[in-house]
Amino acid sequence: MVSRNRSQVKDHLGSKVLNHPELRNTKATEYMSHEEKYRYNLSRATAMLKLIDEEGMDVNEISKVMSHTVSGFTTPDGNPLAVHQVMFVPTLMNQADDDQVSRWLGDVFNGTIVGTYAQTELSHGTFVRGLRTTATYDPASRTFDLHTPDVSAAKWWPGGLGTTANHAVVMAQLYTDGQPRGIHPFMVAIRDRETHRPLPGITVGEIGPKLGQNTLNNGYLLFDHVKVPRENMLMRNARVNEDGSYTKPSHQKASYGTMVFTRVAIALDTVDALQIAATIAARYSIVRRQGEPRDDGQEPQIIDYQTQQLKVLPHIAACYVLRASTARLWEHHTHVTSEVRGGDTALLPELHATACCLKALVTQDCSEAIEALRLSCGGHGYMTASRLPALYAYATAGATYEGENTVLLLQTARYLVKQAGGSHAPPAAGSAVTYLSRPADDTPFAVGSPAAYVAAVGRVARGRVTEVAAALQADRQTMPEADAWNQSLVQLVAAALAHGRYFVVREFAEVVSQQSSSRAIQQMLQLLFSVYLAHAVSRAEGDFITYGGLTPSDIRLNRRHLLRLLAELRPHMIPLTDAFDLPDRLINSTLGAWDGDVYRRMFEQASHSPLNTDEVPASFHQAMLRSKL
Numbered sequence: 271m272v273s274r275n276r277s278q279v280k281d282h283l284g285s286k287v288l289n290h291p292e293l294r295n296t297k298a299t300e301y302m303s304h305e306e307k308y309r310y311n312l313s314r315a316t317a318m319l320k321l322i323d324e325e326g327m328d329v330n331e332i333s334k335v336m337s338h339t340v341s342g343f344t345t346p347d348g349n350p351l352a353v354h355q356v357m358f359v360p361t362l363m364n365q366a367d368d369d370q371v372s373r374w375l376g377d378v379f380n381g382t383i384v385g386t387y388a389q390t391e392l393s394h395g396t397f398v399r400g401l402r403t404t405a406t407y408d409p410a411s412r413t414f415d416l417h418t419p420d421v422s423a424a425k426w427w428p429g430g431l432g433t434t435a436n437h438a439v440v441m442a443q444l445y446t447d448g449q450p451r452g453i454h455p456f457m458v459a460i461r462d463r464e465t466h467r468p469l470p471g472i473t474v475g476e477i478g479p480k481l482g483q484n485t486l487n488n489g490y491l492l493f494d495h496v497k498v499p500r501e502n503m504l505m506r507n508a509r510v511n512e513d514g515s516y517t518k519p520s521h522q523k524a525s526y527g528t529m530v531f532t533r534v535a536i537a538l539d540t541v542d543a544l545q546i547a548a549t550i551a552a553r554y555s556i557v558r559r560q561g562e563p564r565d566d567g568q569e570p571q572i573i574d575y576q577t578q579q580l581k582v583l584p585h586i587a588a589c590y591v592l593r594a595s596t597a598r599l600w601e602h603h604t605h606v607t608s609e610v611r612g613g614d615t616a617l618l619p620e621l622h623a624t625a626c627c628l629k630a631l632v633t634q635d636c637s638e639a640i641e642a643l644r645l646s647c648g649g650h651g652y653m654t655a656s657r658l659p660a661l662y663a664y665a666t667a668g669a670t671y672e673g674e675n676t677v678l679l680l681q682t683a684r685y686l687v688k689q690a691g692g693s694h695a696p697p698a699a700g701s702a703v704t705y706l707s708r709p710a711d712d713t714p715f716a717v718g719s720p721a722a723y724v725a726a727v728g729r730v731a732r733g734r735v736t737e738v739a740a741a742l743q744a745d746r747q748t749m750p751e752a753d754a755w756n757q758s759l760v761q762l763v764a765a766a767l768a769h770g771r772y773f774v775v776r777e778f779a780e781v782v783s784q785q786s787s788s789r790a791i792q793q794m795l796q797l798l799f800s801v802y803l804a805h806a807v808s809r810a811e812g813d814f815i816t817y818g819g820l821t822p823s824d825i826r827l828n829r830r831h832l833l834r835l836l837a838e839l840r841p842h843m844i845p846l847t848d849a850f851d852l853p854d855r856l857i858n859s860t861l862g863a864w865d866g867d868v869y870r871r872m873f874e875q876a877s878h879s880p881l882n883t884d885e886v887p888a889s890f891h892q893a894m895l896r897s898k899l
């Protein structure tokens with residue numbers, strides 16, 4: 271495919287997906303059984319994979335069609351091949367050596383191998399070093415013995431594992447020469463390629479219903495001394511030689527690389543979910559009229575209530591602001607990954623720290639925002655057919671998977687306090703943490719000046735990080751490290767979030783400062799930025815007084831300023847959400863269609879309820895009869 275700019279790629283791929291012969295005809299899935307939903311979503315996920323293959327898409331293009339996974343169009347109940355696409359394939363590409371890549375990739379691309387990423391166990395998800403599945407090397411047979419010591423070490427959660435995948439990248443504790451070598455990835459066949467039955471020694475199945483994404487097909491997996499050839503340990507980083515000698519990786523956390531990639535992908539993708547939710551709420555908020563009629567005799571559009579503006583408009587601004595920083599993170603990840611492949615791991619610690627805090631900040635903000643947007647649609651936002659519940663379920667899963675958010679923020683905090691204390695390698699040019707080693711930006715706060723807000727956000731980040739670093743340092747003199755760390759956990763998390771916020775606003779400040787061909791666009795970006803900043807201050811007023819240099823009077827002025835900005839943004843709400851360019855079929859919401867024909871659509875969807883097929887459903891009499899006995 272020739273190189274295209276972002277929006278051309280989106281148009282091109284969007285129409286390819288929407289008009290694909292195996293995708294264009296959609297069905298409502300609400301009343302399907304679990305298995306019917308699985309069949310429907312799997313066949314659509316397979317069509318998507320074929321499309322990706324036919325088009326020869328690169329990773330950026332794949333990320334755009336995969337972003338349709340959150341929509342109500344391609345896989346409305348969860349993509350059973352998401353983990354294959356987002357984790358299994360990238361793990362092979364980045365952690366298998368060249369021979370292994372050429373051995374497996376043909377079968378991956380022709381669909382013979384379908385994989386998952388099997389790391390989490392029943393008793394360990396967060397603490398990866400604590401995983402208990404073992405891979406013990408035997409030089410005599412040149413095989414690894416893969417074993418699950420007891421049920422608490424069963425793999426639990428991997429997406430697509432339930433009934434879809436025939437292979438897994440299994441993360442296991444490697445033992446060679448009787449020595450533990452840490453967690454390493456192994457390519458393991460789990461089901462027969464022809465019959466799809468579990469292979470000997472493998473116990474595998476689906477884990478059961480969840481809050482959402484029920485056709486993500488999460489599974490469990492146990493090994494009873496399964497023999498895996500030596501060549502199946504992924505050997506781009508660490509190696510086990512035939513005689514059992516072990517070569518360490520170039521970076522101690524090289525085997526965690528897929529997690530870093532997926533965190534970046536999730537951050538990017540969750541903003542797509544927010545864009546869909548914001549579009550639904552915006553459209554509904556102008557269609558919906560309720561309340562005492564005004565002078566024109568009409569009941570007011572609900573968006574004209576100030577409270578509704580506060581529920582909806584800041585999240586539209588957030589879509590724009592978070593899109594910029596997550597896109598930048600994606601580019602940065604591509605750059606650092608190529609450096610790491612070339613053997614230079616210098617930028618990895620900061621990439622890890624940034625990916626952790628942005629994944630956490632974005633999924634937390636987006637799930638809170640989507641819930642606020644759902645509430646802004648009143649009762650109808652509670653209907654499945656609004657799609658808002660599914661979008662919330664999707665976004666909030668992102669707060670847990672690929673590293674629970676608190677835990678990830680603590681990884682970022684660890685990096686920040688080391689930087690603040692000077693005990694880490696100094697940051698590279700262009701690093702996001704140089705502000706910690708410079709004097710605080712003392713630009714005075716002024717309502718209406720985005721630069722002054724950005725400086726205040728920076729002072730909050732700096733103040734939070736330096737304060738907790740000092741507290742930690744003091745505690746370390748009087749108690750063991752683990753206790754000192756635990757003593758500061760809450761403040762460490764707050765510091766990492768404040769750092770993330772500063773990263774996000776600096777990135778958007780750069781976008782706004784770039785010359786745009788259109789003055790109107792530049793003014794709109796400035797307005798969106800002002801809304802985002804004023805809202806950020808209103809959400810954390812205590813921090814801005816404590817660390818940001820704002821006075822109580824500034825806080826009061828900011829509250830009024832925010833409400834004025836919202837009124838200014840309100841007339842642009844529909845063009846701003848139309849600009850996300852989301853076709854109705856992709857949004858798939860009774861409340862969020864472009865024509866605003868909400869009530870007709872709601873009635874139409876109710877007609878699909880199986881309980882409406884007969885005037886009196888047979889089940890009523892059966893149940894009543896039982897209750898009389």
Ligand SMILES: CCCCCCCC/C=C\CCCCCCC/C=C/C(=O)SCCNC(=O)CCNC(=O)[C@H](O)C(C)(C)COP(=O)(O)OP(=O)(O)OC[C@H]1O[C@@H](n2cnc3c(N)ncnc32)[C@H](O)[C@@H]1OP(=O)(O)O
Pocket residue numbers: 329332333334336337339352353355356359360387389390395396397398399429523526527529530535536539618619622670671672673674677681684685688
């Ligand atoms: C081609 C495809 C394109 C697709 C585009 C996508 C578009 C669509 C996108 C999304 C669709 C959504 C579908 C999503 C499906 C999601 C499925 C979910 C999967 C999973 O959840 S998999 C399991 C994930 N599990 C975790 O994340 C576990 C979290 N825990 C950890 O990562 C670790 O345990 C830890 C980091 C918390 C701690 O590790 P450890 O104990 O080993 O290390 P420490 O002692 O804390 O630190 C030591 C040292 O190491 C540094 N470190 C840690 N991790 C890393 C890393 N990853 N990289 C670099 N460095 C790392 C740490 O900073 C310390 O450094 P210092 O000693 O301080 O210098």
Ligand SMILES: Cc1cc2nc3c(=O)[nH]c(=O)nc-3n(C[C@H](O)[C@H](O)[C@H](O)COP(=O)(O)OP(=O)(O)OC[C@H]3O[C@@H](n4cnc5c(N)ncnc54)[C@H](O)[C@@H]3O)c2cc1C
Pocket residue numbers: 353387388389390393394395396397426427428429483486488667670671672673674676677680759
């Ligand atoms: C929908 C879904 C899909 C998934 N897909 C996959 C997959 O494909 N492959 C896979 O391998 N896994 C998958 N997972 C598993 C997922 O990665 C883990 O659930 C996640 O990493 C969180 O780990 P946990 O469940 O052990 O949480 P826990 O760590 O048990 O978290 C419970 C609480 O303990 C706290 N906590 C834990 N440790 C610390 C600490 N050190 N400091 C402070 N607080 C702490 C957390 O903050 C949290 O509040 C999936 C999970 C979900 C929900």
